[in-house]
Amino acid sequence: MLETRGLTIRFGGHVAVNDVTCSFAPGTLTAIVGPNGAGKTTYFNLISGQLKATSGAVLLDGQDLSGMNASARTRAGLGRAFQLTNLFPNLTVLENVRLAVQATRAGPHHHGLNLWSIWSDHKALTRRAEEVLEAVAMSDKEHMPVAGLPHGDQRKLEVALLMALESSVFMFDEPTAGMSADEAPVILNLIRQLRLDKSKTILLVEHKMDVVRELADRIIVLHNGTLVADGEPAEVIASPIVQEAYLGVNPQGASAQDVAPPQPGLPPQGGRISAP
Numbered sequence: 001m002l003e004t005r006g007l008t009i010r011f012g013g014h015v016a017v018n019d020v021t022c023s024f025a026p027g028t029l030t031a032i033v034g035p036n037g038a039g040k041t042t043y044f045n046l047i048s049g050q051l052k053a054t055s056g057a058v059l060l061d062g063q064d065l066s067g068m069n070a071s072a073r074t075r076a077g078l079g080r081a082f083q084l085t086n087l088f089p090n091l092t093v094l095e096n097v098r099l100a101v102q103a104t105r106a107g108p109h110h111h112g113l114n115l116w117s118i119w120s121d122h123k124a125l126t127r128r129a130e131e132v133l134e135a136v137a138m139s140d141k142e143h144m145p146v147a148g149l150p151h152g153d154q155r156k157l158e159v160a161l162l163m164a165l166e167s168s169v170f171m172f173d174e175p176t177a178g179m180s181a182d183e184a185p186v187i188l189n190l191i192r193q194l195r196l197d198k199s200k201t202i203l204l205v206e207h208k209m210d211v212v213r214e215l216a217d218r219i220i221v222l223h224n225g226t227l228v229a230d231g232e233p234a235e236v237i238a239s240p241i242v243q244e245a246y247l248g249v250n251p252q253g254a255s256a257q258d259v260a261p262p263q264p265g266l267p268p269q270g271g272r273i274s275a276p
């Protein structure tokens with residue numbers, strides 16, 4: 001179970017994430033929605049350790065991760081999609097994935113300088129890396145240098161690395177943003193596949209409500225850094241704050257596909273939604 005307790009960060013006088021207490025159970029996919037600047041990416045950065053909280057805590061299976069840096073949190077099981085800057089651009093796709101697999105396993109140093117052990121470890125790591133690449137449909141690209149990959153394949157590789165690291169929590173921040181119409185379904189299929197693994201906890205920031213509706217078991221809404229709604233997708237999507245402020249739905253019921261910025265001055269109201 002991933003938990004945030006009273007998670008807060010201030011940038012000068014601005015509170016970007018404000019006292020967010022929430023838990024995320026294995027086997028669930030939670031969509032995080034809210035207008036631009038609501039604090040969604042900042043919330044992810046606080047969970048993964050890219051940003052240090054002003055106050056509050058992040059816990060994974062009861063272990064307080066708050067004092068850990070981002071790499072220690074990755075080792076603890078928090079998977080945040082990689083930036084390409086974390087990769088070795090001149091190494092091949094396979095080599096990069098193999099390094100990620102290796103990071104999760106006891107390496108040859110446990111056997112001393114035993115060439116046979118080193119060789120058989122290397123073969124086992126390669127086999128696992130190949131399995132991961134097969135899962136993301138990138139076997140045909142395994143010998144390409146990462147630097148030469150098209151954008152869509154780079155994003156797939158990011159997911160492959162999270163799989164290779166055997167993360168227990170997967171955080172996707174607008175995973176299909178900037179993707180072409182034929183690239184986006186591949187990433188969404190990967191998320192669908194991951195969702196079937198009931199040991200994984202998935203957090204997804206997504207503006208496209210059709211994607212959210214299909215994939216999410218639960219939706220939380222952030223607004224000005226505050227958690228203002230949390231519940232079943234149908235319930236949250238139907239709630240007045242999401243309908244009026246985020247979907248731009250008029251009283252006649254016409255709806256927009258994407259989450260739109262809130263109308264200024266609209267008060268949150270109704271359902272399980274608390275005033276920020």
Ligand SMILES: Nc1ncnc2c1ncn2[C@@H]1O[C@H](COP(=O)(O)OP(=O)(O)OP(=O)(O)O)[C@@H](O)[C@H]1O
Pocket residue numbers: 011016034035036037038039040041042043
């Ligand atoms: N490093 C930073 N320094 C100062 N302010 C920041 C920093 N990072 C984020 N912010 C501010 O925090 C607020 C939340 O930003 P954040 O990027 O988390 O929003 P978001 O919900 O992810 O928006 P979007 O949907 O546009 O991606 C914004 O007002 C942003 O300007």
Ligand SMILES: [Mg+2]
Pocket residue numbers: 040041042173
């Ligand atoms: Mg963002």
